Amino acid sequence: MTRVLVAGGGVTGLAAAHRLRTLLGPDAEIVVAEAARTLGGKLSALEVGGRRVDVGAEAFLARRPEAAARVAELGLGDQLVHPGSAASALRVGGRTVGLPPRTVMGVPGDPDVVGDALSPAGVAALRADRPGPWEPGGDVAVGALVRERLGDEVADRLVDPLLGGVYAGHADGLSVRATVPALATALDADPRSLLAAARACLPAPPVEGAPPVPVFGTLRGGLADLPATLALAARAEIRLGRTVTAVRRTAEGWRVELAAESGETAALDVDAVVLAVPPPAVRRLLADQAPGAARAAGEIELASSALVVLALPAAAAAPLAGRSGVLIGAGERRPDGLPWTIKAATFSAEKWPHLAPDTDDPEDTAVLRLSIGKYGDAASLDALRRDDPDLVSAARDDLAALTGVDAVPVESAVVRWPGGLPQYGVGHLDRVAAIEDGVAALPGLAVAGAALHGVGVPACLATADAAAERVAAHLAAVARA
């Protein structure tokens, strides 16, 4: 009987297990080893204020097909929901303004869309659209590219908050080619104007009167339902609290070492392995088998972050109405001159109609999420060292400074994600190529996950499918031989 080991029970590992089940059929033995005591990795939900709230990833990009397709495949189509009409905002220049529409990760294609997000000098720099050097096929930091051509304000006020929202990193440390690949490709074709390159990436404007196409989706019960459903559909043997500590090639396939929290170890012989674990684990597990791949995985930096979830009495949250959340621009200060501890706020009860409080229920709560932590930011590191009550207090102070809402929460929670988001720095795609080239020489082993071709859930699902297909093709070839 075929036996495959999947290391990592995050959404990637579970999606790989599910795809292996559909490819290999009912008889294959699929084992998922997960170091933690729960499944889901960064897809996780908690009950706060009587509502189930995602405390890791909360939504997937609906413009990519993978997540919605998987939701449908799993029979969860009736659980799919989209954000309502509340608009996102930016905190820039000491004011809260609307998030400009139709940008490519904050890079506008049209200087007229930036509204009051930029100062007159910032708009002038944007309009100047200075030409700059661009090596076709090359790579630079997003921040460097944008600062040089469109000015610092576009970088700090528009691009940095959006990139920070996805990667918990700064525009100055993230690669154009890895984080905004369409922009890099447009510049390869014509490097003269960054505004024109952004315009070339934007989808056609919506047809007047046509229903809006949702950009994001999630599941009514929380995105954390996705890994749980994948696990059931995979009909895998799930081993929780089991860390994969070694993978070694044998004459027949692979020998995997599993360590329990008690320190007890066990060996498992399998025909194939999918590694769906974060880069530090990939580095350790491939050190002997594929040293070049291991080295490249070790070069991927990780950002740490924390999320403060507040459940407020619904009536006290009324001033948040109409806003889905606020992103804080780089270098912004609070009205009292102090730096912001939070980098973003998501007013979940406003953003998601299914989380809107019941207006007839005076006890009902409005939930919101406040995010803390950006890679390479000393103040962020200091903030993340604070204990939970201190972090809640700092986040509440920021919320009050941002919105005037200072109600005592009915309940709060702090969830920390140490090393939770890989940083796609300049040269990231070379590191990914080194990992994939190294693994290509190892028959029956595949890697997948957030460190490779996108940190978002749809990209993780795509790598999971690719890994499962690689393993299935290998097993079919072995069976034929």
Ligand SMILES: Cc1cc2nc3c(=O)[nH]c(=O)nc-3n(C[C@H](O)[C@H](O)[C@H](O)COP(=O)(O)OP(=O)(O)OC[C@H]3O[C@@H](n4cnc5c(N)ncnc54)[C@H](O)[C@@H]3O)c2cc1C
């Ligand atoms: C706070 C936060 C918010 C986010 N928000 C969004 C969002 O709204 N939308 C979106 O699309 N993306 C979001 N992301 C990104 C996205 O959630 C992640 O990139 C994605 O969930 C990663 O999934 P994964 O399975 O590859 O990795 P993980 O979720 O990290 O899963 C890997 C699993 O492997 C386990 N593991 C590690 N080492 C071993 C080992 N040696 N043996 C066995 N198991 C091991 C870990 O315990 C973990 O469970 C967010 C990320 C964070 C941190």
